[in-house]
Amino acid sequence: MPRPPVRLEGVWAGYEGRVVLRGVDIEFPGGGITAVLGPSGCGKTTLLKVIAGLVEVLRGRVFFGDVEVTRLPPERRNVGMVFQDLALFPHMTVFENVAFGLRVRGVGGSELKRRVMEALELVGLDPVEFASRRVTELSGGQQQRVALARALVIEPEVLLLDEPLAHLDYKIRQRLVWELRRLQRRLGVTTIYVTHDQWEAMELADMLAVMRDGGVVQFGRPEEVYENPADEFVATFFGDANIMPARLLGEGEGLVAVRPEDVMPLPPGREAGPGFYVIEGYVEDRVFQGPLVRFEVRVDGVVVRSLVPRRIARGMPDRGPVRLVIPKGSVKRLGGRGARG
Amino acid sequence: MNPSRLLAAPLILYLIVFFYAPLLYIALVGASIEGFPRSYIEAVSRPEFHVFYIKGAAAATIATLMAIILSVPVAFYAAYYARRIERALIVVAMVSTFWVDVLLRALSLKLLFQAIGVSPGFWPMVVGLAYEVLPIVFIASYLGASQAPRELIDAARTLGAGPLQAFARVALPISAPWIAAGAAASFVYSFADYAVPSLLGGTTGFTVGNLIYTLILEGDRWGVGSAVAVMLTLVSAAGAALLFGRLYRIEVGR
Numbered sequence: 001m002p003r004p005p006v007r008l009e010g011v012w013a014g015y016e017g018r019v020v021l022r023g024v025d026i027e028f029p030g031g032g033i034t035a036v037l038g039p040s041g042c043g044k045t046t047l048l049k050v051i052a053g054l055v056e057v058l059r060g061r062v063f064f065g066d067v068e069v070t071r072l073p074p075e076r077r078n079v080g081m082v083f084q085d086l087a088l089f090p091h092m093t094v095f096e097n098v099a100f101g102l103r104v105r106g107v108g109g110s111e112l113k114r115r116v117m118e119a120l121e122l123v124g125l126d127p128v129e130f131a132s133r134r135v136t137e138l139s140g141g142q143q144q145r146v147a148l149a150r151a152l153v154i155e156p157e158v159l160l161l162d163e164p165l166a167h168l169d170y171k172i173r174q175r176l177v178w179e180l181r182r183l184q185r186r187l188g189v190t191t192i193y194v195t196h197d198q199w200e201a202m203e204l205a206d207m208l209a210v211m212r213d214g215g216v217v218q219f220g221r222p223e224e225v226y227e228n229p230a231d232e233f234v235a236t237f238f239g240d241a242n243i244m245p246a247r248l249l250g251e252g253e254g255l256v257a258v259r260p261e262d263v264m265p266l267p268p269g270r271e272a273g274p275g276f277y278v279i280e281g282y283v284e285d286r287v288f289q290g291p292l293v294r295f296e297v298r299v300d301g302v303v304v305r306s307l308v309p310r311r312i313a314r315g316m317p318d319r320g321p322v323r324l325v326i327p328k329g330s331v332k333r334l335g336g337r338g339a340r341g
Numbered sequence: 342m343n344p345s346r347l348l349a350a351p352l353i354l355y356l357i358v359f360f361y362a363p364l365l366y367i368a369l370v371g372a373s374i375e376g377f378p379r380s381y382i383e384a385v386s387r388p389e390f391h392v393f394y395i396k397g398a399a400a401a402t403i404a405t406l407m408a409i410i411l412s413v414p415v416a417f418y419a420a421y422y423a424r425r426i427e428r429a430l431i432v433v434a435m436v437s438t439f440w441v442d443v444l445l446r447a448l449s450l451k452l453l454f455q456a457i458g459v460s461p462g463f464w465p466m467v468v469g470l471a472y473e474v475l476p477i478v479f480i481a482s483y484l485g486a487s488q489a490p491r492e493l494i495d496a497a498r499t500l501g502a503g504p505l506q507a508f509a510r511v512a513l514p515i516s517a518p519w520i521a522a523g524a525a526a527s528f529v530y531s532f533a534d535y536a537v538p539s540l541l542g543g544t545t546g547f548t549v550g551n552l553i554y555t556l557i558l559e560g561d562r563w564g565v566g567s568a569v570a571v572m573l574t575l576v577s578a579a580g581a582a583l584l585f586g587r588l589y590r591i592e593v594g595r
Contacts, residue, residue, distance in 0.1 A: 016424055054495050074498040087496035091514050100510070101500035154500060 003031035003190050004065030004157055006051055011060035013050045019058070020046040022214040028207070030065070033184050033191040035201035035222075037238060038211030044194045045084065047211070048160045051192065052079050064157060075104075080151030080189075081160040086143055088135040094120070094146050095131040101154035119153035120146075124179065141172040148180075152187070159184075159191040165200065177203045198238050210234050229257060232334050242304050248333065255334045260294065260307035262330035265316055266323040276325040279304075286318045297322060364574060367567040375564020384568040390552060397548030400463065401532040404470035405478070405524050411471070412479035413520060417512065420486035421494065435479040443473065447540045454541070461543030469537040474527035481523020485516030522584045529577040549573055 006028040014020040020043045028034045036044045049055040050062060053074035062070045069077055089097050098116045107115065117127040123145040130138075135146055144164060151159060161180075165173045181204055184191050193204055201208055201222065208222040210233075218230040222238075229235035232243055235257040242263065246256045272278050281297035281304060293313035295306040306324060308316070316322070371380060384390065412435065419431040438446065450469050451461070459465055489512045497507035531537075535550030542548070549569065556566030 049495075052495075052499050054498065073503075074495070075501045075503050077499075078501075079499055081496070081499040083492050083496060085490075085492060087490075087492040089493060089496075089511055089515075100497065100502075104497075104500065104502045104506055104510070150500065160499075 003188055004067070005030040006158055006190060006192065007063040008047075008050070009061045009063070011050060011062060012058040013046055013055050013060075014058065015046075015055065020214050021050065023060070024214075024216055026209060026216050026219060028190060028192055028209075030190050031188045032206035033181070033193055033204050034207040034209060035205035036192060036194045036209045036211060037196065037198060037201045039196055039237065042211045043214040044196075044211050045162055046214075048081070048162050048192060048194055051158065052081050052160055053077050077158075078154065078156050079158045079160060080154060080156030082144075082147045082151050082162065082164045084162045084164070084166060086147040086164070088143055088147055088150070090136055092135065093131065094125070094133050094135055094138070097135055097146055098150045098153050100150065105154070115153055116149075119149040122152060122183070123149045125149065140168050141176065144168065144176060148183075152189075156189060159189045161191065161193045163195050163197075166195075166197075173200075180204065201238070208238070210238055212237075226259075228332060230335065232257065235332070235334060240305065240307075243334070244302060244304070246331075257332045257334050258304075258326055258330060260305040261292075262326055263297075263304060263306040264312075264325050265295065265306060265308060266325045267315060272325045275328055277328060277331070279324050279326070281322055281324055283317060283319050283322050286313075286316070295322075297324060299324070364571070367563075368571045371564045371567025371571070375562075380564035380568040381572070384565050384572065390569070393547055393549055393552040396463070396545075397532050397538075397550075397552075400467050400470055400538075400548060401528045403467050404474060404531045405527045407467070407471040408475045408478040408527055409482070409520065409524060412475060413482045416479055416482035417486045417508070417516075420483060421491055421512075432483065435483075436476045438472070439476045444536050444540075446472065447537045451540050461541050462545050463542070466538050466542040466548075469541040470531040470534060473534065473537055474531050477527050477530065478520075478523040481526070482516065482520050485519025485523075486512065488519060489515035518584070525580050525584050529580065533573055533577070 008024050008026050011021055011024045012019060024043075024047065036047060038044045046055055050057055053069065053072055053076075057070050060070075061068055064077070089100065092100070095116055098119050099112055102112050102115060117131070120127040120130060125142065125145050130142070130146075135143060138146065147164065165176055168176065177200055180193075184204075193200070195201055205222050208218075208220065208225050209216050210218045210225065210230075212233055218225050218234050225234065226239050229238065229241065232241075232255060235241035235243065240260050241257040242260060244256055244258065246254060248254045248256075266272055266278065279299050281299040283295055284298050284303070285296040287294040287296070288310075289307075291310055292307050293310055293316075295308065295313075295316065297304045297306055304324065374380075375383075415431060415435065419428045423431060441449075447469055450465075450472060454461070454465050493511050493515070494507045497511045498504070502510060532548065533550050534548065535554055538548045538551050539554075542551070553566050553570050553573075556562040556569065560566075
């Protein structure tokens with residue numbers, strides 16, 4: 001199966017005269033998973049629909065590998081898509097839902113049956129038990145698997161997933177995310193996964209695109225994006241960040257971001273090394289979060305969040321004065337339009 | 342009793358007073374005058390009546406088919422592709438004929454036919470019936486089309502179906518029960534209609550409605566007339582029950 005990269009060049013798109021995407025340039029690497037992360041209304045679903053051919057491109061071009069698909073109708077793109085509401089065909093059984101893409105391609109008889117059964121097994125549904133069930137009788141997680149099987153059975157070159165797990169319970173979501181990751185590694189299909197959930201994005205993505213207001217604000221490996229957020233929006237949308245005003249040497253006033261896990265309390269009687277900033281604060285709240293404990297520390301009228309491993313947090317007071325240390329390298333200067341004036 | 346059931350009371354009372362009680366009265370009086378089941382046997386077996394039934398059924402069937410052919414494409418266009426304002430305009434345009442009284446509509450059609458030199462008969466009557474039932478079929482088809490959300494069509498398209506295939510394999514099967522319900526309502530309505538056949542049917546376009554009218558008000562055959570009316574009602578009710586049962590099963594996914 002070819003694994004073409006998907007490239008958008010200056011794509012503008014929208015519906016009924018409303019422009020949603022405003023000049024998107026991006027290349028989704030072939031064979032990998034790219035997570036597209038952004039708040040609702042940022043255009044991430046429209047981006048997927050542009051790739052699927054379901055939304056008209058007003059300006060710009062779309063490529064699968066070297067092939068331009070900008071004006072190709074969806075049925076000629078060989079794209080597998082899992083919709084946000086799954087869009088399973090309610091009048092068909094599980095088998096017929098999965099078989100749909102094969103039937104319209106003229107596959108029939110024993111080959112049809114074999115491929116549908118294989119696809120069901122691939123997504124972890126027992127074909128014997130589920131093939132003849134109606135999709136409306138299934139649980140959310142099972143419906144999810146059917147939708148995935150239906151999209152994969154046609155052996156798509158590109159797999160598009162539009163917040164497929166949004167409606168599921170946490171535990172099922174977690175399991176499906178892990179399964180999805182394994183499955184994608186095995187199949188190697190170019191995958192674009194749209195979500196507003198940063199945890200899903202971190203779990204799945206080889207590459208991460210953060211979107212806002214119809215544009216891609218940052219694109220890179222998740223770790224890179226996490227370490228060097230482009231602006232305040234990215235810093236707070238992908239992971240949590242303390243945004244603080246600071247006077248920067250030679251650059252005047254500006255905003256900096258510090259990840260809460262980079263802010264550590266200094267035990268009494270200890271001194272910090274030269275590589276750290278030390279600030280005085282007052283612990284106002286302590287929130288237990290399982291493996292970590294979050295402290296809310298007031299510093300000069302600003303609340304700074306500090307995320308501390310549970311064992312280290314044991315010796316800390318619930319309230320009271322504290323000294324915080326921040327590694328100098330972890331303070332990131334923020335640029336761009338995300339900064340508050 | 343659950344007090345919320347009282348909410349249905351005014352309508353039920355209204356229907357009892359103005360529809361079910363008169364119907365029952367006709368049935369009882371009819372049976373008492375000419376005897377039960379003699380009048381029913383006559384209503385079913387008399388060959389002269391069969392012409393009315395067959396002609397009426399044929400006219401109702403053709404009119405319903407015409408209404409379906411005319412309104413289904415518009416309904417799908419409105420549900421899937423029309424912009425919001427366009428959609429509102431289409432729905433209003435299709436339903437607005439309902440705002441004019443049935444008799445007036447039939448009468449105006451009669452005058453229109455006269456003006457272009459078409460005299461009353463079977464086909465003018467069929468056209469008139471189709472005109473009457475068009476809004477019913479359109480509303481049902483539009484509701485049906487709305488049952489298959491755009492996303493299902495999109496899903497079919499990404500899976501490799503062209504626009505026509507997506508329509509035939511996804512949109513149509515899902516909306517079919519609704520279209521069928523509209524068709525059934527349209528058939529019952531036009532089968533029993535009286536105004537259109539009497540104004541546009543001329544001497545050849547008699548239907549069941551005319552038969553009942555003639556039997557009861559002109560022929561003084563209350564018993565047979567009531568038998569025809571009661572049977573017509575029962576057949577319609579059975580059809581409606583079957584269809585709504587099917588719709589319900591689809592709604593709950595059985």
